[in-house]
Structure formats: C-alpha cells, structure tokens
Amino acid sequence: MTKTALITGVAGQDGAYLAHLLLQKGYKVVGGIRRSSNSTHGRLAELGIERDIQIIDFDLSDLPNIWRTISEVQPDEVYNLAAQSFVKTSWAQPLYTADVDAIGVTRMLEAIRTVNPKARFYQASTSEMFGLVQEIPQREVTPFYPRSPYGVAKLYGHWITVNYRESFDMFACSGILFNHESPLRGLDFVTRKISLHLSRVKTGEIECLELGNLEAKRDWGFAGDYVEGMWMMLQQPNPSDYVLATGDANSISYFVEEVGRALDMDIVWDGTGLQQRGIDRKTGKVVVRVNEAYYRPAEVDLLLGDATKAKEKLGWTPKVKVNELAQMMAKADYDRVKSGRVLF
Ligand code: NAP
Ligand code: G4F
Numbered sequence: 001m002t003k004t005a006l007i008t009g010v011a012g013q014d015g016a017y018l019a020h021l022l023l024q025k026g027y028k029v030v031g032g033i034r035r036s037s038n039s040t041h042g043r044l045a046e047l048g049i050e051r052d053i054q055i056i057d058f059d060l061s062d063l064p065n066i067w068r069t070i071s072e073v074q075p076d077e078v079y080n081l082a083a084q085s086f087v088k089t090s091w092a093q094p095l096y097t098a099d100v101d102a103i104g105v106t107r108m109l110e111a112i113r114t115v116n117p118k119a120r121f122y123q124a125s126t127s128e129m130f131g132l133v134q135e136i137p138q139r140e141v142t143p144f145y146p147r148s149p150y151g152v153a154k155l156y157g158h159w160i161t162v163n164y165r166e167s168f169d170m171f172a173c174s175g176i177l178f179n180h181e182s183p184l185r186g187l188d189f190v191t192r193k194i195s196l197h198l199s200r201v202k203t204g205e206i207e208c209l210e211l212g213n214l215e216a217k218r219d220w221g222f223a224g225d226y227v228e229g230m231w232m233m234l235q236q237p238n239p240s241d242y243v244l245a246t247g248d249a250n251s252i253s254y255f256v257e258e259v260g261r262a263l264d265m266d267i268v269w270d271g272t273g274l275q276q277r278g279i280d281r282k283t284g285k286v287v288v289r290v291n292e293a294y295y296r297p298a299e300v301d302l303l304l305g306d307a308t309k310a311k312e313k314l315g316w317t318p319k320v321k322v323n324e325l326a327q328m329m330a331k332a333d334y335d336r337v338k339s340g341r342v343l344f
Contacts, residue, residue: 006075008032008058008108009082013184014124016043018079018227019053025231030073032058032082042344043184058082060104063111070111070119077234079122080108083154086188087128090150091297097149102156109164109172120171120234123161126154127178127219127245127303137306140176140243147298158241165239173233178245178305181325182223183332187343190252191220194259195329199337201287202263208287212294214253214276217302221246222320222328232314245305246318253278256288258326263334 005022009015010031019029031053033040044050056073059065060082070078083101084090090097105123112119130138131147146152158174165172185192190211197209221244229244253269256278260267266281267288278288310316320328336343 002026002028003076004028004030004073005077005079006030006032006069006073007079007081008060009080010053010055011040011043012081012085013043013182013186013223014180014227014230015081016047016049016184017182017223018081018230019044020047020049021227021231023049023052029053030075031055032069034059034082046184046344060100060107063107066107067111067115070115074116075119077120077122078108078112079124079230080105081124083124084150086186087148087150088188088296090148090153094149098153098156101150101153102160105157106160109160109170113164113168113170117168117170120239121161121173122230122234123157123172123174125158125161125174125176125241126151127176127243127305128300129155129158129176130303131300133302136302137245137247137304138243139306140241140309147300148296151300162241171234171239173239174241175230175233176241176243177226177229178219178221178243178303180221180223180226180244181329183329184223184344185329191255191325191329192333194256195326195333196337196343198256198259198263198265198287199330199333202265202334203337205337207285208289209256209278210289210291210294211252211256212291212296213299214256214290215251215301216299217249217251217304219245219247219249219303219305220255220322220325221318222325225318225320229310229314229316232316236313240313242310242314243305243307244310244316244318245307246322247304247306248322249302249304250322255322255326258323259330260287262327262330
C-alpha cells in the first residue's frame with residue numbers, strides 16, 4: 001500500500017531533497033509551506049518535483065492548522081523539518097525562534113498523539129546543541145551545551161521528542177544532524193555565501209566576498225546523503241536518536257580555498273583577525289575580507305561528529321566528501337551567475 005509522508009518545511013533545502021527521495025520510493029508526499037508574498041517553490045522546481053507533491057498551507061506556530069493537517073492527511077510518517085534555521089537570526093528573534101523551533105515541536109507531537117498516534121515522527125535536531133563541545137568527536141551521549149537561542153530551542157525540541165517517545169510509546173526519532181549543504185542551501189549560510197559570492201567575484205560582478213569568523217570548523221556533508229539517513233531512521237523496528245556526520249571537520253577558510261580552487265583561483269591568506277585577507281595569487285587581487293558584522297555574540301568553534309551508531313544500526317554512510325561538495329556548489333553557482341538564473 002502507498003505510504004503517505006508529511007514533510008513540514010518542504011520548501012527548504014532538506015525538504016526538497018527528502019521529497020525527491022520519498023517520491024522515488026513511491027510515497028505520496030504532502031508538503032507544508034508557510035504562506036509568503038514571494039514564490040517559495042524554487043527548490044522543488046529545481047528538482048523537477050513541484051507538481052508531484054501535494055502542497056498545503058502550514059505554520060508551526062498555529063496549533064489548529066497543525067491539528068487539521070494531521071487529521072486530514074493521516075500521514076504514516078511525519079518529517080518535522082520546518083524551523084527558523086539560521087543561527088545568527090536567533091539572537092535577533094529569540095522568542096520567535098523558541099516558539100517555532102521548541103514549542104512548535106510540542107504542537108506537532110500533541111497533534112500526532114491525539115489524532116494519529118501510529119504515525120512515525122522525525123525531528124530535525126542539530127549538532128548546534130553540542131555548542132561549546134564537551135567531547136570530541138560528538139556522539140549521541142555527549143552532553144549538550146548550546147551557544148545560541150537557536151541551539152537552546154532545538155535542545156527543547158530534541159528532549160520533548162525523547163519524552164513523548166518514552167511517555168506515550170510513540171515512534172519518535174531525533175536526528176542529530178551535523179551541517180549539510182548543497183547547491184540548494186539558503187543564501188545566508190556560509191558555504192552557499194562562499195560559492196555564490198566567489199562566483200560573482202570570478203565573473204567580475206563584485207570585487208570581494210565578506211565573511212565573519214574564518215577559524216570556526218564544521219563537519220560538512222551533502223544534504224542528499226543526510227535525507228536518506230532521516231528516512232532510514234523511520235524504517236527501523238524501534239525508534240531511537242542518531243548522529244549523522246562525516247567525521248571530518250574543516251575551517252571556513254578551508255572551504256573558501258576549495259571553492260576558489262574549483263573556480264580556478266589560488267586563494268592564500270595574509271593578516272589575522274579583522275585584518276585577514278584572502279588574495280587570489282593568480283590575479284593578485286584581494287577576493288576575501290573579514291567584516292565584524294558577521295561575527296556572532298557567542299561562537300561554536302568546532303563541530304565534529306561520530307556517526308558510528310548510524311553506520312552500525314542504519315547502514316548509513318555519507319558519500320560526498322567536503323572537497324567534492326565545494327566543487328559541486330561552486331559549479332552550480334558559477335553556472336547560475338553566468339546564465340543569470342534565479343537564485344533562491
Ligand atoms: P531551511 O532551508 O531553512 O528550511 C526550513 C524550512 O522551514 C523553510 O522552508 C522555512 O520556510 C520553513 N519554516 C520556517 N518557519 C516556519 C514556520 N513557522 N512554519 C512552517 N515552516 C516554517 O533549513 P534546512 O537546511 O532545510 O534544515 C531543515 C531542518 O533541519 C531545520 O529544522 C534545521 O533547523 C535542521 N537542521 C539543519 C541542518 C543543516 O545543516 N542544514 C543541520 C541540523 C539541523 P521559508 O522558506 O518560508 O523560510
Ligand atoms: O553556515 P552557518 O551559518 O551555519 P551554522 O551556524 O553552523 O548552522 C547551520 O548548521 C547547524 C548544524 O550544526 C544547523 F542546525 C543550522 O540550522 C544551520 O544549518 O555558519 C557556520 C560557521 C559559523 O561558525 C559562523 O560564525 O561559519 C561562520 N561564518 C563566518 N562568516 C559565517 C560567516 N556564517 C555565515 N552564515 N555568514 C558569514 O559571513
């Protein structure tokens with residue numbers, strides 16, 4: 001029998017890749033999108049699936065809307081991907097972030113518990129919960145220490161998912177995912193900012209890319225690999241929580257160098273802190289500068305995950321390495337910039 005999946009935040013990076021994967025697996029996919037005055041279907045269109053999924057009006061801050069959605073869709077699986085997902089914005093909008101990323105998860109769980117308790121639930125948790133890391137690498141049992149209102153809100157979402165599983169015997173899983181990127185990544189996030197802006201530097205559209213802290217390290221994987229892990233979690237005999245990560249951490253400056261290499265630049269560094277500059281040795285031009293405006297009130301210096309549990313229990317392994325990811329994103333953005341295509 002055809003399974004029905006409800007994906008909240010289907011218009012986002014992960015939502016689009018997950019919808020694509022589930023359609024390939026024969027699911028009926030219903031996707032929740034919050035209303036906007038602009039079109040939000042760009043990623044779904046890019047993957048050619050805009051017309052293959054049923055789109056519904058959905059907002060995590062609106063309990064009656066969630067209730068009706070679960071009632072009408074009667075999903076077999078629910079993937080809660082919707083969130084205010086940009087860490088920096090969470091300092092500007094801490095209450096909104098908490099309402100959506102923390103309480104929103106309880107709204108989802110309450111609606112499922114009362115209306116359709118057999119539905120399997122995936123919560124999009126995050127390595128940001130490790131924040132000021134207490135152990136290297138980070139595993140499912142590593143103590144949490146979030147460093148942003150986003151991380152704090154997501155930690156609530158994680159624990160309420162665990163709590164509903166233990167209290168009400170629900171099939172609820174929390175996926176603790178490390179950073180995953182792609183050509184469909186939002187423009188605010190650092191990898192996409194680098195691939196887009198260096199492409200513009202390359203074509204002469206802008207002179208230079210401005211970034212914040214170049215020293216932070218992240219464990220970057222490819223979003224297409226990670227959505228497969230989400231699906232695998234909901235196919236197990238028992239619900240549990242899993243870290244998904246590559247086990248390889250690199251700095252922001254490393255990602256700049258790799259994207260530069262893919263664009264036939266040779267970026268080297270001089271200076272430190274706010275004076276640090278990236279220079280393309282091939283042209284002698286300054287192509288990267290540091291701007292304090294992109295610093296955060298509290299930084300997460302290093303995230304490095306250990307996905308042994310996911311490898312052993314789910315059979316999940318990430319396929320794309322960070323340098324391949326940088327190349328993939330550089331190529332996609334360079335082609336977009338050259339052809340003047342819409343950027344989401
Ligand atoms: P994304 O591209 O920002 O997608 C998030 C989606 O949620 C967007 O479509 C957004 O809609 C929607 N949304 C925001 N507020 C909402 C609300 N109040 N009601 C309904 N929808 C709302 O993020 P992503 O990278 O795909 O990440 C998916 C999920 O995984 C998020 O929960 C994120 O926090 C989490 N996560 C991501 C990563 C990562 O590295 N990508 C790692 C760990 C966890 P608009 O388009 O209208 O803004
Ligand atoms: O790309 P970022 O904005 O991602 P961040 O903060 O790690 O969060 C992402 O990954 C989390 C998983 O760990 C998700 F839960 C979350 O939803 C999101 O997807 O920033 C990465 C690093 C930070 O240390 C930041 O300070 O890059 C540094 N950075 C330096 N310059 C910059 C910039 N980040 C951004 N966005 N823009 C800059 O100009």
